Amino acid sequence: MKTVIRTWIVNGKKYTVEFPPMRRLLDVIRETLGLKGTKEGCGEGECGACSILLNHEPVTSCLIAAGQVPDGAEILTIEGLELTHEGQELQRMYVAKGAAQCGFCIPGMLVASYAHVTGDHPDNSDAALREAHAGNICRCTGYAKIIEAVSAAAERLSHEDEDDDT
């Protein structure tokens, strides 16, 4: 069993990890890095529970051979997301709106939400918010409260931007 060594920036910190290159990024995050916040739902790219940000783009980590992630790549998981301002605002709104029930989908859901609110010129219409979360399945909430929470967080964050400009 051959391994490769990679140095990544995970949640803002430098980590050097060694693993067999075809291991799923999901497994390297959970087992090698010990970051258990990222969940495995389907293992087939359908549910989005394993979502993380790779170089600022949301991806399903169950579909990535970790060896494909080069040195210097930036990875943001739920553990890092909750330290960011946007991540905290989203969490607050998820709680305020009752958007989490069993919670299993929530780390991946928050990654999708975070990618949306931190994207260039996010469109915060209901349709755009739903599309931004179309890769995430939730078996509990029925989505309405999740969309409400993201909408509320996006609203608050956009007002901050205005304040910054003045």
Place this chain on the structure above:
Amino acid sequence: MSNLDDTEFLEPATLAEALRFMADESTRAVPLAGGTDLMVQWEAGVRPPPSRVLNLKSLPELAELRAEGDTLIIGAGITHAALRRSPLVRKHAPALADAAATVGGAQIQALGTIGGSIGNASPAGDMAPSLLVANARAEVASIHGSRTIPLTQFLVGYRKLDLAADELIIRFHLDALPAEYCEGWRKLGPRAAQAISKVMGSYRGKQEGGKVASFAVALGSVAPTAIRLREVEQWVVGRKLNADTLREAEERASAEVKPIADIRSTAEYRQWVSGRLVRGFLEHLASAG
């Protein structure tokens, strides 16, 4: 432990190096781009673990996206996310940008590539119809050089491409959308996102004074490969965009496709929907002028 732990992982830094791996049977490997199809099949044991994998993600040659005169050039490694947000693609091949936006959710769009989608050779691939209406050519390469083939010939049959064992898909060449032409994309599936299509298609056309001046239409999931509907295209050009033309074009489109029934849909439904899609495209064209 994973069943892929013993798979050898080849990491070429350049295309030339990748082609050298492919040239020799002792180092030939399964090319891996976004992984959205292959990783699932290997992990689930649907396909046996390969002995070697060739990482395409690191090849700068596959990452280009540019317009050159009337041609739009798209590297095989360009992701769906990059396609949908590229102003160049939006301008020169809008139906391709729209198609890219309907592949899976955001997470799949950020991984999957146009080369992987075409390389997968599924009739249900979402990229082919928009490429076909733009008269796309596929450029493939081996250590002996490269060749460029019309996509209609490159897509040979069900899961079959005109691609030799030592060749890699490098890029696609598209005719940029000419002035006064418009395009459209429609996809029908069980739900809007994250689902494999039942039937999907694209068109590119032009109308002049209420008549069809030019019309190209391609559908997926209605034959072993995505196809252009040449008979309908020829029949409709020069005709007035009126109710009679729409009705007859719909009938002709349903008759021209030869779909199969499978787990996702019946043949009759696909024929009916094909006609409706073509009608919808002509209506779109009529309203565009």
